[in-house]
Amino acid sequence: MIKSRQRFLNGGYYQPLVDAILNTINNCPLSFEQKLLDIGCGEGYYLQQLRNIAERSNANLELLGLDVSKAGVRLAAKRKLNALLVVDSAYKIPLFDHSVDTVLSVFSPISPDETARVLKTDGSLIMVGPGEEHLIGLTAHIYDQHQPHAGNFKALDDHPAFALQEQIEIKTTVTVNGADIFDLLTMTPYYWHANAEQQSKLSALDQLTTPIHFYLRIYQNKYPKRSITCCD
């Protein structure tokens, strides 16, 4: 799944999402001069895009990546990102309280409590989830009726630490070529829902045209820094 994801993303199909993430960070007060944690970083595609732009603009961007998958973090490390990477859980982040300026989460599980704990007060959480039409050109080959994925926004919307600042919708159509189609299938949970016949039909296609549809939400952390009273 992770290798398929890496090959597919490296094909640039999600470039409109990358542009939206980079614009969001560029437009925040700290721009690329900050400490950013990617929770559920996988094989490091988005960290790589961030490192590339920071190098081009000579910015002092401190990158941290966390994923529960050892295989994912190993592939991310091979990118030589000049980032601190760790195999651990989003529900138990090995960082001090209020120690990062921005958290990024792309299609990954998130713990609102842990994220609020490690984010600085007024720091931003950039959360990306699927829109209703995401990959319906692919799912049409698998299901009679497309069931949109709800994403992980609800837990954040209901959490007192997070105030929604803005939602950006990214929607376009891409044409996926040749072997990239099977990588697209394999990198999603749809792979497990496709039967052998559907899988082989998809692998035989030369091209697949599908909408890609994302919501990028920016939340601000409202949790104040805890004052630490010391110790007998």
Ligand SMILES: C[S@@+](CC[C@H](N)C(=O)[O-])C[C@H]1O[C@@H](n2cnc3c(N)ncnc32)[C@H](O)[C@@H]1O
């Ligand atoms: C759909 S992938 C997205 C990866 C990456 N953000 C991207 O968009 O390419 C979801 C990622 O979340 C990771 N993950 C799942 N449960 C996790 C957890 N409890 N803590 C940290 N990462 C987790 C998986 O290992 C996987 O890399």
